[in-house]
Amino acid sequence: MQKIIRSGMLSIMLLAASGVAMAQDANAPLVTKSGTLPAPQAGKAQVVFFRPGSIMGAALGCTVHEGEAEVARLGSGKYYVISAEPGKHEYFTEGEVTDKLALEVEADETYFVKCKIGMGVVAGRANISPADRAAFAEKAKGLTMWQPKEKK
Amino acid sequence: MHSILLALLATALPAVETAAAEPVAVDQPAGPTIPANTIVEIEIAETISSKTAKVGDMFAIRLVEPVRIDGRLILPIGLTGRGEVSHVAKAGWGGKAGELIVMVRYLECGPQKIRIGRFHFGGSGESHFGAAMGASALVPLAGFLIDGSDMTLAAGTRGNAKLSGAAQLPTGDQPCPLSSSN
Numbered sequence: 621m622q623k624i625i626r627s628g629m630l631s632i633m634l635l636a637a638s639g640v641a642m643a644q645d646a647n648a649p650l651v652t653k654s655g656t657l658p659a660p661q662a663g664k665a666q667v668v669f670f671r672p673g674s675i676m677g678a679a680l681g682c683t684v685h686e687g688e689a690e691v692a693r694l695g696s697g698k699y700y701v702i703s704a705e706p707g708k709h710e711y712f713t714e715g716e717v718t719d720k721l722a723l724e725v726e727a728d729e730t731y732f733v734k735c736k737i738g739m740g741v742v743a744g745r746a747n748i749s750p751a752d753r754a755a756f757a758e759k760a761k762g763l764t765m766w767q768p769k770e771k772k
Numbered sequence: 773m774h775s776i777l778l779a780l781l782a783t784a785l786p787a788v789e790t791a792a793a794e795p796v797a798v799d800q801p802a803g804p805t806i807p808a809n810t811i812v813e814i815e816i817a818e819t820i821s822s823k824t825a826k827v828g829d830m831f832a833i834r835l836v837e838p839v840r841i842d843g844r845l846i847l848p849i850g851l852t853g854r855g856e857v858s859h860v861a862k863a864g865w866g867g868k869a870g871e872l873i874v875m876v877r878y879l880e881c882g883p884q885k886i887r888i889g890r891f892h893f894g895g896s897g898e899s900h901f902g903a904a905m906g907a908s909a910l911v912p913l914a915g916f917l918i919d920g921s922d923m924t925l926a927a928g929t930r931g932n933a934k935l936s937g938a939a940q941l942p943t944g945d946q947p948c949p950l951s952s953s954n
Contacts, residue, residue, distance in 0.1 A: 719861075722827065726890055747868060749861075749871050
């Protein structure tokens with residue numbers, strides 16, 4: 621329990637500082653295999669979905685939706701960045717179970733969402749959970765940006 | 773009836789006296805303005821857990837570092853406010869970790885609410901996925917009997933946020949008053 625609280629406190633200090641850290645970390649860009657993570661568009665929020673490389677459920681996809689729209693389709697070791705209007709959003713993955721993440725975003729901020737394949741009864745299930753800049757930074761060098769296919 | 777009135781007066785009088793005893797600013801027509809994006813150091817004043825929290829739950833926050841403008845105390849330590857739980861997912865079978873996101877909403881300066889934001893806490897509890905996989909390998913489906921950990925945000929956890937916009941305070945020369953519950 622103490623471990624959880626400690627890790628929670630550490631996370632909140634890191635995340636809580638994100639308002640300030642955004643500016644401070646501007647000098648320490650997040651670099652992936654595909655390049656440098658951009659800053660949010662002025663007046664918009666930015667959400668980074670990422671899925672660290674792992675053998676666990678590597679063959680399974682992690683498809684993130686918002687409403688009817690497909691937001692990202694992440695294979696192992698992929699990430700994708702979207703621009704979002706400030707306010708409330710609900711992202712979800714579907715599969716054996718639907719996993720939802722309610723995210724309230726503010727202008728000029730970057731948010732991180734991690735996808736992980738968890739255990740299901742028949743197949744793995746994609747779970748999206750809130751993450752932080754540090755968690756992304758740790759995996760960034762091994763991540764490649766997902767390229768959505770052109771709609772025909 | 774008289775005794776009830778007397779009792780009411782007796783309880784009301786100290787509040788009136790307290791208010792009358794407070795110094796009144798005479799040379800300060802308007803209160804100070806705190807610029808947008810001013811950083812405020814706050815702490816969560818109550819423990820929140822993904823096990824029990826619900827989306828929309830409000831919780832207490834407290835200012836832990838004073839805010840000064842030109843050296844003048846504006847927001848004193850102990851100023852209270854509120855935050856809100858914006859996402860919760862309980863820990864589940866198969867080692868799924870609990871999730872919790874909280875937002876801070878405002879600090880209270882008397883009746884005025886100073887909007888704050890750009891603070892978000894998101895995190896998930898300790899995932900026991902590895903342990904669940906291990907158990908499942910030995911006994912099929914036993915993994916579903918293992919819970920992940922819930923996310924707990926302890927009272928006293930500190931962080932910082934920013935003013936969402938400039939706030940002009942109605943307090944003249946005086947810092948924002950602490951609420952009586954402080």
